[in-house]
Amino acid sequence: MTEIAGAMQRSLPSSAYLTAEAWQSDKDTILTREWLCVGRAEDVVEPGDHLVLDVAGENILLVRTKAGELRAHYNVCRHRGARICDSTNDAKWGLELHGGVIGGVIRCPYHGWAYGLDGTLLAAPNLATEADFDKKDFSLYPVGVREWGGFVFLSLTLENAPGFAGVLGEAPRRLGNYPLADLRVAHVIHYEVQANWKLILENYNECYHCGPVHPELCEIVPEFRKDGGIHLDWEQGIPHREGATTYTMTGTTSRNAFPGLSEEEKVRHKGELIYPNLMLSVSSDHAAAFLLWPEAVDRTRVECRFLFHKDEMAKPGFDHADAVDFWDLVNRQDWAVCERVQRGMAARVHDYGYYSPMEDYSLDIRRYVADRQI
Structure with missing residues (x-):
């Protein structure tokens, strides 16, 4: 199959998500190291x-x-x-x-x-x-x-093992104002997703799909409907619609913002992907941490932990449902579409997928895997 002209670039070959050989390579070169x-x-x-x-x-x-x-x-x-x-x-x-x-x-x-x-x-x-x-x-x-x-x-x-500081990359700096160590787990949801773990990481790392797949999320972040959010400054955080400060159905909450945040961080959302298995999404009042547990070439258990500040959790009447319910919907939308991709790429005619310019961050998975197979 020839390369498509222009800005489109090939994904990993379909076999990287489907075969026993690819699964064994992932374990030998990534998951055990x-x-x-x-x-x-x-x-x-x-x-x-x-x-x-x-x-x-x-x-x-x-x-x-x-x-x-x-x-x-x-x-x-x-x-x-x-x-x-x-x-x-x-x-x-x-x-x-x-x-x-x-x-x-x-x-x-x-x-x-x-x-x-x-x-x-x-x-x-x-x-x-x-x-x-x-x-x-x-x-x-x-x-x-x-x-x-x-x-x-x-x-x-x-x-x-690689140097741990290199694994974290810029995450400690970008999330330096968030009191992550002072957060506590208030709720956990386990999902069994019939999809390869790399496919789930790719999905997390782009928002080209947000418009078609996540209408509720786009109500909170309307900018996701424009060019897959590629025009946004992800380093500084993602702005919500006017009046919204967090990821809930209303975009609001009675919880206080984390102490120490900048004025921008109080009204924006940040996300980090720490390879190979931590996806971290941080709002002003809570965080959703996704731990991926690859179990087979076509099966990944996702453990979603909802983190809140320990002082907020100690208050009478503390309730996490507004954030948990919103995330659970967005999560299920993601897992459903990931499973569609897993099944679809098994078609005998599908040797590669392609990345559009809007999926720029998804290309990281190709480099990440290739660097570890040398």
Whole structure:
């Protein structure tokens, strides 16, 4: 297929969204190497708090240590490879094996090997007197952990992980006035989207589709109907219609704006895409954080977390429904159209899609993938 003349440019080939080979390449070169957002620091607050996470098909244990640090480990005992935390498996057999994170110790239920929350081996029954056995050689396999703005990121291949500052790019500067670390999760919606994770990122990164797909959103931001918003200054934030300050059906809310915002930020909206799996949309009074969990070449679980300032959440009568209901509608519109693309590009005649000039930001996904396949 030849290149279309003019400003149109080819997308990734359709096979990048459809084949088992492409899915394996994504896992090998991106999902197991990059810094993936997996949650918020508030998910594990106290020492011993922990989460068991499925990250790119790997089972990972995220814990808060006694010193208050976050650590992450592969959820596999160094002795014989048993999963240390696996309550679902035990329940399947009607059992509760004595293992997991117990009293500040990570204990394997198989032979009783015990690890500190930092992953160091503390005890291996009947091996303490062996002259050639050194516990320092048998710590849990580590996973990289980083934090920014209250978000937690993991890298499964720490020794080859990219620099974290480079991953964040300009987001800390552009969102510097927003008190992200002081926000708390008030509501979560999980969506099962039958579409490739890259397709969802591309959809987030352009607004050419906003006019046809999001009429309610365009009522709040009329400029989205013009040239897909390509004329807007995304760096400074997106202006709402007159009288609107946030993403709700009315464009208004009774919640106070975040402290520290500029006058422009109080009436504008900002968005960030932190590759490979965090889409962040920030209004003056709340944020919607989208964590993408790729599960197959044609399936992505999207975890949408709605964040509000902790002081607003503490007020009597706090209600998040105006923002949540609006976003849920916009989200479902996005997921529906993404699934249409996933199904349509499987047609035998469709080798490539094309980007128009209005979809300029979508081209990032081509460069992002190509840079990691070298």
